[in-house]
Amino acid sequence: MKKIILMVAAVATLALTSCNEKATAKIDDANLAAVANNEQTMGDFPKMTFEQSVYDFGTVAEGTEVVHEFKFKNTGKSALIVVNATGSCGCTVPTWSKDPIAPGEEGTMLVKFNTNGKPNAQTKTVTIKANTESGTETITIKGNVTPKAQPATAVQALPNSQ
Numbered sequence: 001m002k003k004i005i006l007m008v009a010a011v012a013t014l015a016l017t018s019c020n021e022k023a024t025a026k027i028d029d030a031n032l033a034a035v036a037n038n039e040q041t042m043g044d045f046p047k048m049t050f051e052q053s054v055y056d057f058g059t060v061a062e063g064t065e066v067v068h069e070f071k072f073k074n075t076g077k078s079a080l081i082v083v084n085a086t087g088s089c090g091c092t093v094p095t096w097s098k099d100p101i102a103p104g105e106e107g108t109m110l111v112k113f114n115t116n117g118k119p120n121a122q123t124k125t126v127t128i129k130a131n132t133e134s135g136t137e138t139i140t141i142k143g144n145v146t147p148k149a150q151p152a153t154a155v156q157a158l159p160n161s162q
Contacts, residue, residue, distance in 0.1 A: 045133040046080035057143035119147035
């Protein structure tokens with residue numbers, strides 16, 4: 001058992017050493033020049049400009065699935081990459097293209113909101129992680145959900161105790 005533990009430790013040490021050597025080899029004049037060039041162009045971020053960042057779906061019946069496509073344009077100077085998008089709860093699900101969006105090009109973020117179990121006024125947000133200057137963008141979907149009619153409960157008559 002001790003031999004196995006020693007062998008695992010030796011392999012792990014060798015792997016860490018070789019990773020460090022590879023990392024050091026990757027730092028060269030060309031890479032340093034590229035980093036310096038990036039620092040000079042730090043103002044050239046992509047910019048995600050939405051046609052509308054808030055969508056009001058009005059009033060819908062509970063159980064309805066609300067779907068809205070948010071359109072945006074990359075008004076920045078470099079390619080826009082959406083890394084992730086998450087809804088404020090599990091009932092709000094965004095989907096988007098994973099392809100980079102060139103400057104001047106347009107993209108979409110499709111948001112689906114399941115109103116089941118979500119009666120009354122609702123406001124849900126989608127947080128978008130992208131390579132924009134701020135790193136995050138937010139869009140909102142809101143409206144009113146009419147609750148499902150509750151089934152009438154039977155009232156049992158109590159016997160007259162006279």
